[in-house]
Amino acid sequence: EDAYDAREQILRLAPDVITLDVEMPRMNGIDFLERLMMYHPLPVVIFSSVTAPNSEAALQALSLGAVEVVAKPAAGTDARVVMQQLVRAIRAAAAANLGHEPDDGADSRPEMPLINPALRARIRQNVIAIGASTGGPAAIERVLTAMPAGSPPILIVQHMPAGFTNAFAQRLDARCEMDVREARDGDRVEPNVALIAPGDRHMTVVRRGEELRIALNDGPPVHHARPSVDVLFHSIAKTLGAEAVGVLLTGMGSDGAAGMRTMRDAGAHTIAQDEKSCVVFSMPEEAIRRGGACDVLPLAHIPAAALNAATSIMLGEVNGG
Incomplete structure (x- = not known):
């Protein structure tokens, strides 16, 4: 229902991947992601609507450690195509190496x-x-x-x-x-x-x-x-x-x-x-x-x-x- 409920579900279910919107009740997705990656790193797929603020927030999420971004279906968009994109993104995230070493000094x-x-x-x-x-x-x-x-x-x-x-x-x-x-x-x-x-x-x-x-x-x-x-x-x-x-x-x-x-x-x-x-x-x-x-x-x-x-x-x- 909100970020606090998501935290409890993560601790209880131990998922391999989570999907995250940047707009969430009580705590926005960026703040939640920052805390998640600090204390309980998991592969994260951002699933958000395409607006200027949300696009910038999604990019900020990628910089914080999210591995994929998928746009929610807009009016006139085939929802089945979007769901296929989301499934592929989740599979890619499941293969992500969060312990990668991009900078060797x-x-x-x-x-x-x-x-x-x-x-x-x-x-x-x-x-x-x-x-x-x-x-x-x-x-x-x-x-x-x-x-x-x-x-x-x-x-x-x-x-x-x-x-x-x-x-x-x-x-x-x-x-x-x-x-x-x-x-x-x-x-x-x-x-x-x-x-x-x-x-x-x-x-x-x-x-x-x-x-x-x-x-x-x-x-x-x-x-x-x-x-x-x-x-x-x-x-x-x-x-x-x-x-x-x-x-x-x-x-x-x-x-x-x-x-x-x-x-x-x-x-x-x-x-x-x-x-x-x-x-x-x-x-x-x-x-x-x-x-x-x-x-x-x-x-x-x-x-x-x-x-x-x-x-x-x-x-x-x-x-x-």
Whole structure:
């Protein structure tokens, strides 16, 4: 009935996963989650309506340790589809490793490469493409906050409902040196900008003359997901070939594994997050199994590795000129 009743039920039933709304009687879901993760950590799925305050609260919940967010059915939405999404989220949460180690200490992190003025002036559109699902928002934040101003373009697919991705982009933009935005159809792909695929739309990259542009579409879900990591990665492989870096972070399922292998076959440098630092290792594990990962790294090492790989592409151009 309320947060206090939920606490008693948790102690009595010892559930494997709980679902949580951000709007609760007597104590809001964020305060309850903070206390829960402090005293009785459990995998938590946020199940909330899509409003601006609730979207921000859901993202705050993810930062506090919740592992998935699912939007409640709105008017005109097929409730059966939402229930299927909720079931998949609960199954993913049940596989979550709450004892993961995303940060192995500042002393062991490699230094970020310097984006000096000469290099920045010669940057072409060498894209870093990132895919993630369960546990991804916190991992993406760790990667993006480490990126310096002037970094290459970054394109991101995070499995997240429509209505939440814009709030996610705004939250990251306030924390990052790069500009972070929800992608719009026709957006230019340009340095110092990270674009996040909007919920419920696939994101691809197309060439228009000398420019790279974003193309969004409403194609069918891939691996039960729209946006899909595979859709982005296949597009990157086709459009950019070796002039790209692919990064596959924590997540349930196999989305991104085939696309990462395609990127590697096209000459791109590819990086998978290691098991120890993942909330759920399933997506990177499948990419590794298929031979799609050039490197398997802890999360703390991925920002420098991705930027080094992208910078190496650019340095080749600079040195060759």
